[in-house]
Amino acid sequence: MAWFIVLLLCLGKLRAQFLEMRDKTQVEGELLNFLLRLKLEESYNTVLVYGKDCIFHSLARRLEVAIVLVSSGGTDFDWDFSTLALVLSCGLDAEKEENYRTLMKLQSNKRLIYTEEVIQPESVCRSYAIKDQYNVAIISVNPNNSIVLKACRWFKDPNYEEIDLYSNKQVFINQFRNMHGAPIRSLPDKLAPRSMTYRDPKTNETKAIGYVANLVNNFVQKVNATLVMDLDDVSETIFYGNISKWTQEDRLDVGMSLEPTWRKINLDTFTYPYVGCTYCFMVPLPQSLPYNQIYSEIIDSHVLGVMLLLFCIFSLLLIYSQKKSWRGLNLANLLLNDKCLRGFLGQPYPFPLNSNRQLKLIIFLLCFASLITTTMYQAYLQSFLTTPPPEPMLRSFLDVDNSRYKIALSQVEWDMVHKTEGHMMHIIHKDRLKVFDEFNQFVTLRESFNINYIFPVSDIRWETYREQQKLFARPIFYYSDDFCLTRLTFLTLPIRRYLPYRDLLEAHILSQKEFGLLRHWIDNSFYDMVKLGLTPLEDLSLPEDDGDAIDLDDLSWIFALYFIGLALGCIGFVMEHTWRRYRMFSGT
Structure with a gap:
């Protein structure tokens, strides 16, 4: 009887192992079919497997795609993954990527998390959302070997959705196409005509307008979000470098400002170029000759x-x-x-x-x-x-250095020029430069049309200055493209590094430019500034001097030549008289 009992136990154990193998094979088959169907829907061409050995390792080999195995959970190498890579994680903590560049490239990729533990999907979705990763689905196997699929839905309550493995319902969706009123943190630099703030008389809310502010406002409406601007402690123009700094520190999502791409190597915190412009000088028109x-x-x-x-x-x-x-x-x-x-x-x-x-x-x-x-x-x-002729126009930095004008610059612009080797502006003597540490002081001086200075300005901003000068009795400045800080620079919007809807924002930028809205906003910038009271409707040109009267100082050269000629005549007369007397005495 003892041997018979042992035999029955062995047979039972073998039957259990056989059933377990059959169930495991069934689970693998169901997951394989799911991954193949997902391949048709999402069109991934690379599978990235994080973590130690699990069911994904055997399934990935049967997908006939490129496979990258990261058993340690992370690397310090900058992988050049595209958005067509599918991320498979063998456990909740399997993905421990260390290289931030790789994290950025994999941020919007689809992720499947396999676990055999009892988990709370809310906490899992929340933990991935902290890392700005939202295309996440969780696969777990119940004790009865049935597969449970739960996809994260960040803007819903609860923040996940259970999906039947065999249904045609889409697992991964672009959740940021409808943000359900979620906040987007931004801040305008108040630099006209990019982004100008005003208070809506109907709602008593602070709003922004301008060819940059309009872009952000339209995007917020497009994704059904809420624009949040903390302007309590802001009363003046904000330096665009500060907004870029705050986005890099994750204090802002999208900066309502523009940053030039001069000498920038890392563009992780900037969008696709929004506009290209020249950055030359507005020069006072030559005055009449004295x-x-x-x-x-x-x-x-x-x-x-x-x-x-x-x-x-x-x-x-x-x-x-x-x-x-x-x-x-x-x-x-x-x-x-x-x-x-x-x-x-x-x-x-x-x-x-x-x-x-x-x-x-x-x-x-x-x-x-x-x-x-x-x-x-x-x-x-x-x-x-x-009608006295005008003085010669300035054609180069050498002419500026020999003129009576000074070049006004902000500290950041001077630093960029100073770090640029071979820039022609290095020939300017320091006494001909006026560098402002405070950006607001520089902008205020430029808007006052001070004729003692030459100001760097973009061609977009110059269009508003040109329209403003049409209100003057005579124009004061002209835009010179003979000498520039840079002939072409691209301006981009600053964003935080791991912005999850970067792709939607950049597509929005391209569509707004393609439809001609950017050109329309720029053309109407001057009228927006007048409507907001930022451009005074007054003549800032100096009255012309009375040219009818000639002062005694105007004849200084005439009198000088007259007295010089008179002195030469007297000297010649004395010399001739002396010479005649000498000949007279020498002849006697």
């Missing part, structure tokens, strides 16, 4: 050289035609010929009697040359005195 400089402007060096050459030629002809010889030729008669000098100035001079035809012809040509010269310079002088 009257005391007009006299030097009408004298061209080339024309003066030609006139000096004609003067010498006429002097030679007069000397030779009078005596038919070169006996009277000397340096004094050549350069200080009395008849030729007075003839060129249009003054009367003694005409020699019994002049021959050659001398009369020379005198006639001299009179004609004097008429042309005096008429030309008189026309120039009267025209310039009536």
Whole structure:
């Protein structure tokens, strides 16, 4: 009987093992069918298995896709996974990825968690949500070997949904297409015309408008979220670098600001480029020349050289035609010929009697040359005195360095220029630069149209300045693309590193640009600023000086040349008188 009992026990044990193997095979078959169906729905081409040996290891080999096994639960390598990778975890704590770049790439991927323990799905979904991972489904096996599938639904209560393994109901959904009023934290930089705040008179709520604020507002409406802006302690323009810093610290989800991509290598906390622009300088329009400089402007060096050459030629002809010889030729008669000098100035001079035809012809040509010269310079002088010409325009940083203007910069802009090797702005002397530590001071000075400074500005912001100057009696600044901080830079929105709906936001950016809304918002920026009272409807241009009256200072060059000529004449007279007396005494 003892042997018979032992035999029955062995047979029972073998039967239990056989049933367990059959049940395990059945579970594997059901899971395999589920993974194959999921492959058709989600189109994954890579399977990433975290954790030690479990049922996923044997199933993954039968899926005919690339398999990556991470038994330790994590690596420090930057894996280049795409969104078509399916993550399988052998347990709740199997995934322990250490490389944050890999975490970012796998953030929105679908995850299947296999467990044989009794768990609370609410806590599991909540723990993955803390890591900003929301496409999570949990697979567990009951004691009767039935498979239970529960998918996380973050915006519902409870935060999971039990799904029949054989139903056609979708397991993984993009939960952020409808956020059910969940908050999106943002903050406007109040830098016109990007994002400008105002208080809605109907709801008494603080809202934002601008070509960046409108983008964020539309996205919030699109995903059915709630925009949260903490503006209690904010009264002035916020530096865009601070907003980028706060998004990196996860204090904000999406910054209602723009950040340039100058010298940036890591773009993990920035979106797809929203807009591209140039960053050049707005330069004061050249002022009219002072009257005391007009006299030097009408004298061209080339024309003066030609006139000096004609003067010498006429002097030679007069000397030779009078005596038919070169006996009277000397340096004094050549350069200080009395008849030729007075003839060129249009003054009367003694005409020699019994002049021959050659001398009369020379005198006639001299009179004609004097008429042309005096008429030309008189026309120039009267025209310039009536409407003085403008000063030369600035074409390079070298011209700026030699001008009376200073370049106003914010500290961040100066740091970027200082770190850029070979930038042409390095030739500017420090005394020609005005660097502001406070960004608000720089913006306030630029908006005041101070004509003593040159300001860097983007071409988008310049459009509002150009429209504003149409209200002035005359424009004050012009946009110069001859010298720039950068010819092309891309501006992006700052976001927190593990933003779960980054893909939806970037797709929204592209669609808004494709529909032409960005261009429409930029074109209407000036009118929005006027409506909000940010642009004063007043003439900021300085009144023009009265140009009818000429002061004594305007004739300073004339008096200076007059006294210099008078002094030279006196010196020449004294020298000539002394020379004659010397010859008189030396001859006796």
